[in-house]
Amino acid sequence: MKTITTSILLVCFSLLVASSLAQPQNQIDALMEFYNSTNGPYWYNNANWGKGLPCYYNWYGVSCDNNDNIIKVSLSSNKLIGSIPESFGQISSLRQVFLNSNTIYGSIPQSFSNLTSLTDLNLYSNTLTGSFPEILFNLTSLQSLDISYNSLAGQLPDKFDSFTSLT
Numbered sequence: 001m002k003t004i005t006t007s008i009l010l011v012c013f014s015l016l017v018a019s020s021l022a023q024p025q026n027q028i029d030a031l032m033e034f035y036n037s038t039n040g041p042y043w044y045n046n047a048n049w050g051k052g053l054p055c056y057y058n059w060y061g062v063s064c065d066n067n068d069n070i071i072k073v074s075l076s077s078n079k080l081i082g083s084i085p086e087s088f089g090q091i092s093s094l095r096q097v098f099l100n101s102n103t104i105y106g107s108i109p110q111s112f113s114n115l116t117s118l119t120d121l122n123l124y125s126n127t128l129t130g131s132f133p134e135i136l137f138n139l140t141s142l143q144s145l146d147i148s149y150n151s152l153a154g155q156l157p158d159k160f161d162s163f164t165s166l167t
Contacts (some may be wrong), residue, residue, distance in 0.1 A: 009059055014085050026045070026087075026135040027070055028064070029090075030053060031059070031070070033085045035049050035050065036118075037084070043075070043101045044079045045060045047059070050138055053068070058077075061073060061075040065093075065097075071094060071095050072097075074097075076099065078102070078120070081102070082103075082104065082105070083105055087111070088111060089109055090111065094115050094118055095120070096118070097122065097123075098120070100122045101124070101126075104123065105128065108123070112139070115120075116139065119142060120144040121147070126149075128150040128151065131154040132147075132154060132156055
């Protein structure tokens with residue numbers, strides 16, 4: 001009887017550990033698509049990318065909270081070359097994105113409007129194109145925004161005044 005009880009406890013513990021390490025597959029896929037679309041194998045630092053779960057294996061530049069939610073992607077000055085895929089917006093728990101001082105081109109994906117917990121967005125010193133992305137107005141938690149030193153064109157929309165929490 002003691003062996004059965006011990007076995008049941010081990011199974012329950014294993015399930016508990018496995019569930020605590022679980023991260024939504026779509027978010028892992030989004031990070032890997034980002035890695036591939038920005039020339040990840042040639043980044044200055046790509047330690048542990050693609051190995052296991054991002055939070056458990058400490059992917060370089062990825063930070064997580066105590067519940068294993070991906071809350072920060074910080075890859076500034078890391079030789080990223082390419083565009084940000086639409087799937088990046090599936091990482092809905094993100095609070096901070098620092099991708100400045102790379103060679104990221106194209107436009108800011110429409111899916112960034114899903115990043116409603118985002119407080120910091122720093123994409124300065126890349127080669128982003130297009131006009132000021134109106135989808136950023138959906139980011140009501142945004143406190144810091146820097147998209148300077150890109151190739152964005154046009155005037156800032158009048159709605160820019162609605163960013164009352166920006167510093």
